[in-house]
Amino acid sequence: MNQKHRSGPSEQAIGGHRLLWLDDGRMGHQRQCWALIRALQQRADFIVHRYRMPPHAQWRYQLGAGWLLDDELRGLLGSAHGSVVVISAGRRAAAVSLACSRLLGSAFRVQLLDPRRRRQRFDVLVLPEHDGRVGDNIVSMRGSLHDLRPQQLPAWRRASADLGQLRGPRYGLLLAGEREQNESLFQTAAEAMVTGGSVLVSTSPRFGSCAGMIQRAGLSGHPDVRVFGHGGTVQTDADRASSLQLVLAWSDVFMVGADSINQLNELLAVRDQRPIWVADQKLGKRHQRFLQPLLEQRLVQPLAAFSLPPEQVLDSLPPDTDKVAAAVMQRLQMA
16 A cells, blocks of 8 residues: 555545545645545445546656556556545546546546546536536536634644744745746845845745745845745645745735636635735636636736735635535435
8 A cells, every 4th residue: 555645634444435546746636536535434334445547747658658547557457346536636647547437337426627628528527617618417616615714813823933933024925837827926025125025935845946036036045935845845845835834824814826716716715815916827727717707806906906904805715625526425425
């Protein structure tokens, strides 16, 4: 059995109510799968096995050779009896999910995000509303799935109380994949810090080091700038969730790139009356469809109009995780 991830759902040997999680290693996919599995475990006695797919380059070679299932996965499936719920996210895991169901002969397939395959090949297809797709097996969600709540903030603050000593206001920057958006976050934060304050930065493996942007914003060596995540004081991808928690816990004002729907959706759930400013350069149509209702409802405001205090509705938006889990359970009971 694969090594247990310290922040994942409970994992035991397959038996009883079985759920197979096909983990493709992408952190955004992992967080959404974790959230759904935890919500399902609150509704039924699922025993979860997490199969970690090989790295991307190796997996492409295996797909090309027709080896969709390695010995570990074949052994796992060969020992399974009865129906197995298979949860996957993204295109690569979707291909393996279909291969698993062919070998099992009976599997309930739950796919998160667009599999780039016919929707009828899955029992439940969980897609974001901004994809604009409908169907009898499609369950829609706003943005993405997660299990973050404002009630978690006090525990995060207790675990990192030293950050509470930083000067306020504390500007929380959540970086994503679009460089121009990230550059504007640092520039706006630097301008705001002229009158005081500090900066907390959560970075992403998608982006890498932000040292150049910090320098261009004139913040190099600044004692009140802290960087967490990939390339920051937290060094491993496994600690990405912790780095995000630090910024979510201690920031007074948030600045985020709209390129990361996952991050923005999580932020909306734990904002706890704190303002959110969004950099929206170079957005594709799908991202625009997600962001536009938030701007119209004034749940977020464009970074280009940054000012304090903001004219903004500061309500939190809980995720659709419970709604999606209930829909999956309903379809599973009908299968």
